[in-house]
Amino acid sequence: MAETVKLRSPDGEVREVEATVESLSPLMASGWVQVEEDGGEDAGEHS
Amino acid sequence: MPANIRETKIGFGYKKQTDLHTANAAADIWSLTKTNATLANISLVTEDDGAELGKGHEFPTQVFKSHWDVNGSLEKYVTSEIAAWAFVFGLGNRVKSGTAPAITYTCAPQDPVSGGIELPAFSFIEQIRPGASAVLDRMAVGCVVEDFTITLGSGPGRANSRIAINFVGCGKLVEPSGITLPAPTAEHFLPAASAQVTINGVNYVSNRNLVSLELGFKNNVRPDSGFYVGSGTQDGAAIRGRMEFGDRAATLKFVARFEQGSTELDKLKNQTTGTAVISLQGQQISGSDYHSLSVTFHKVGFSATELGNTDGIVTVEVQCKPLWDTANGLLTAVAKCSQDNIGS
Numbered sequence: 001m002a003e004t005v006k007l008r009s010p011d012g013e014v015r016e017v018e019a020t021v022e023s024l025s026p027l028m029a030s031g032w033v034q035v036e037e038d039g040g041e042d043a044g045e046h047s
Numbered sequence: 048m049p050a051n052i053r054e055t056k057i058g059f060g061y062k063k064q065t066d067l068h069t070a071n072a073a074a075d076i077w078s079l080t081k082t083n084a085t086l087a088n089i090s091l092v093t094e095d096d097g098a099e100l101g102k103g104h105e106f107p108t109q110v111f112k113s114h115w116d117v118n119g120s121l122e123k124y125v126t127s128e129i130a131a132w133a134f135v136f137g138l139g140n141r142v143k144s145g146t147a148p149a150i151t152y153t154c155a156p157q158d159p160v161s162g163g164i165e166l167p168a169f170s171f172i173e174q175i176r177p178g179a180s181a182v183l184d185r186m187a188v189g190c191v192v193e194d195f196t197i198t199l200g201s202g203p204g205r206a207n208s209r210i211a212i213n214f215v216g217c218g219k220l221v222e223p224s225g226i227t228l229p230a231p232t233a234e235h236f237l238p239a240a241s242a243q244v245t246i247n248g249v250n251y252v253s254n255r256n257l258v259s260l261e262l263g264f265k266n267n268v269r270p271d272s273g274f275y276v277g278s279g280t281q282d283g284a285a286i287r288g289r290m291e292f293g294d295r296a297a298t299l300k301f302v303a304r305f306e307q308g309s310t311e312l313d314k315l316k317n318q319t320t321g322t323a324v325i326s327l328q329g330q331q332i333s334g335s336d337y338h339s340l341s342v343t344f345h346k347v348g349f350s351a352t353e354l355g356n357t358d359g360i361v362t363v364e365v366q367c368k369p370l371w372d373t374a375n376g377l378l379t380a381v382a383k384c385s386q387d388n389i390g391s
Contacts, residue, residue: 005144010161019144021343021379024153029376031158034142 007032050175050182052084057121058228059190060169061132062391067189067290068219068279071170077386078228079121079129082209087119087173087187089220091284112284114274117187117216119171124205125197126234127329127338131382133212134340135390136167137192137264138380139292148385149336155379156264156295164291166191166266167390171214172224186224189217191290196263196298197342199239199325208239208327215268218286219279235338235384237327246301246367247314247321247347256304258357262325262342264378267293297378299323299344299367304360311363315349323347323367332385340382345372 002018009015010031017023058078060071092114095107102108123129131152135141139157143150157166168189175182193213200207244251244260251257273287280286303311313319322345329338344367351366371377 003144005142007142010158019142019151019153021153021341021381024142025155025343025345025375025379028140028142028153028155028379029158029372029374031161033140033161 006035008035048180052086054175055084055086055183056174056177056228057081058172058226061386061389062169063136063167064169064189067165067168067217067288068286070186070188070221073226076170076172076226076228078231079123079234080231081121081123083120083122085120086183087117087171087216089185089187089216090116091282092116112282114285115218115220115281116270117190117218117220118193119187119190119214119216121210121212121214123210123212125208125210125237125327125340127237127340127382127384128232128234128386129210129212130197130237130340131384131386131389133192133195133210134380134382136169137195137212137266139166141390143389143391145336145383147387149332149383150385150387150389151381151383152389153379153381156377157292166268166290166292168217168290171216172226172228174224174228177223177227181223184223186221186226187216188219188221189287189290190214191216191268192266193268194263194265196261199242199260199327201239201258205236205238208237215270215290217273217279217288217290218284219281232386235329237329237338237340239327241328243324243326244301246299246323247319247349249310251301251303256306256309258302258304258362260301260325261298262344263298265296265298267295269293297344297369299347299369300365301367302357302362302364304357305354305363306361309363311349311352311365315352315365318348320346320348320370323369332383336383338384340380342378342380344369344378345375346370
């Protein structure tokens with residue numbers, strides 16, 4: 001089982017997904033960014 | 048005393064700056080080597096009053112400071128560490144996974160809606176004999192990646208796996224830098240000989256036909272819009288207050304041996320599209336984890352092909368056109384290395 005990471009959509013939805021190219025690519029292409037365990041936005045995307 | 052260019056030390060932030068005009072902390076800077084001798088181009092641009100009327104002649108009588116321009120380049124052999132850094136800072140959106148010593152960075156072009164159009168910034172330091180006898184000791188604050196290009200070639204030697212990164216700065220400088228650079232980070236080379244390459248349905252490694260390949264990404268940073276009312280000054284000259292990407296573009300081209308059954312010309316004629324995946328692997332980190340990179344172009348077509356020869360062998364040069372895939376976007380770049388917190 002691949003490791004999972006939490007991502008947040010531009011609308012605020014948080015989803016836990018496998019850290020694989022197949023799982024991450026469609027979400028990242030739609031503007032999802034990584035969130036840290038404490039719920040804060042990660043450094044994943046500059047803003 | 049004259050200085051040898053090989054005395055140059057460089058360092059740059061592996062974490063992103065908290066804002067464009069705030070330098071990386073010393074603890075967030077790493078030192079990597081490079082192969083190009085070029086120093087960063089830090090120039091104070093000036094104007095004169097030659098064209099102004101009222102002086103009674105056309106000759107200038109004064110020079111005025113206008114603004115600062117900063118740009119530079121890093122040319123290196125491809126390592127997992129610099130690949131991770133280039134993907135994180137060059138693409139803008141990254142997901143970090145894994146635990147030390149095997150950290151994976153999965154990166155994609157930044158989404159303007161959720162991430163805006165400003166790129167993550169870093170500080171770049173150059174030093175020659177820092178300290179009391181300093182020849183050069185400066186830090187360009189607020190630099191962003193303009194583009195990166197990875198080139199793979201045939202033949203022996205590390206030079207067949209290279210990366211070139213161009214960056215531009217906002218103009219803010221700190222001299223002397225006040226930074227004591229750390230010892231150079233141990234990097235892990237990713238040789239071209241380790242490549243796995245599948246493009247548009249053809250495995251170019253199993254057919255042993257790939258001669259060379261080049262992939263890249265360019266942000267086309269908007270240099271002039273960084274200067275605005277209140278963008279900031281440095282020593283009386285303007286500096287940029289934002290570093291925004293323009294029309295971004297990915298590139299992919301390759302040269303392969305052309306033989307009976309080669310499909311490149313037909314795929315151009317038929318406008319066949321497919322994925323392109325380019326991977327490199329280096330030294331083992333632990334268990335099944337290796338220093339590595341992988342770039343997936345989710346949809347490419349061929350925009351041009353040209354037959355030629357390489358060392359007397361018939362080859363075809365193919366220009367690929369990376370296309371936006373409705374499901375997966377343009378590209379996903381992954382690098383695995385032991386350096387934690389790149390882009391944090």
